[in-house]
Structure formats: structure tokens, C-alpha cells
Amino acid sequence: MQQMPRSRDMVPAGRNTDTLIGDRLFAGLVRLSGWLMLALLGGLIAVLAWGGLSAWSAFGPGFVWSTAWNPVTQHFGAAAPVFGSVMTTLLALVFAVPLAFGIAFWLVEMAP
Structure with a gap:
């Protein structure tokens, strides 16, 4: 070879x-x-x-998975904000990826 x-x-x-x-x-x-x-x-x-x-x-590590948010008892959890961030990101990808592929296809195949 x-x-x-x-x-x-x-x-x-x-x-x-x-x-x-x-x-x-x-x-x-x-x-x-x-x-x-x-x-x-x-x-x-x-x-x-x-x-x-x-x-x-x-x-503690339960902070990541807990959904509790009580400022009076100082008991907090991050699961709800993390879940909201992940869902927002996925929703943005659902809209952005097809649009990006459509624009790329148009630029490569139809625009020149």
C-alpha cells in the first residue's frame, strides 16, 4: 500500500x-x-x-436532585432550575437545528 x-x-x-x-x-x-x-x-x-x-x-449531593425550595427552613434544591434549563436548551435545539439545516441546504444547493 x-x-x-x-x-x-x-x-x-x-x-x-x-x-x-x-x-x-x-x-x-x-x-x-x-x-x-x-x-x-x-x-x-x-x-x-x-x-x-x-x-x-x-x-450535600441531594441539592442536585431535590426539588424543594424553602427559604424559611433554608432547604434548597436545584432539580427544578436544572430541568428548566435542560428543557429550554432542547426546545431551542428543536427550532434551531432544522432551521440551520434548511439554511445550509439553501446556501449550498439553491443560492449559488
Whole structure:
């Protein structure tokens, strides 16, 4: 089986590898940006976990699954807001995905 050449081995006619410094610089910046986004996502998760630690320690793991919300007795649960958020997201997807596919189909097949 014949092996495909690597992309860095395929240099367009009239260009040598010395002139591809912009391509290498761009690839390095894209790679750096990707790692930076992963680091930011990890930092965001860490900050959210640290901020939620007080609720987790005060109300325990039942906080996530409980639907009770009583400020008088200081008994709170997050199941209802989490369920509402998930339902809102799913409803938005039900409307957005078919619309996005329709627009994509129109742009690719009918608009050109």
C-alpha cells in the first residue's frame, strides 16, 4: 500500500520550504490558540467548581436532585432550575437545528 505524502512535504511549484514561514507561524498560532482555549475552559470549570463548593458542602449531593425550595427552613434544591434549563436548551435545539439545516441546504444547493 502506498503511503500518502505529509502536507509539509507537498510544496507548491515555485515555492521552497524557506518561504513557508508564514504558514508555519499561522499553524503555531492556531495550535497555541487551541491550547489557550482548553486552558480557559479548564479554568472556567475550576472557578465554577470552587464557587459551587459552598452549596455542595451546605446542602450535600441531594441539592442536585431535590426539588424543594424553602427559604424559611433554608432547604434548597436545584432539580427544578436544572430541568428548566435542560428543557429550554432542547426546545431551542428543536427550532434551531432544522432551521440551520434548511439554511445550509439553501446556501449550498439553491443560492449559488
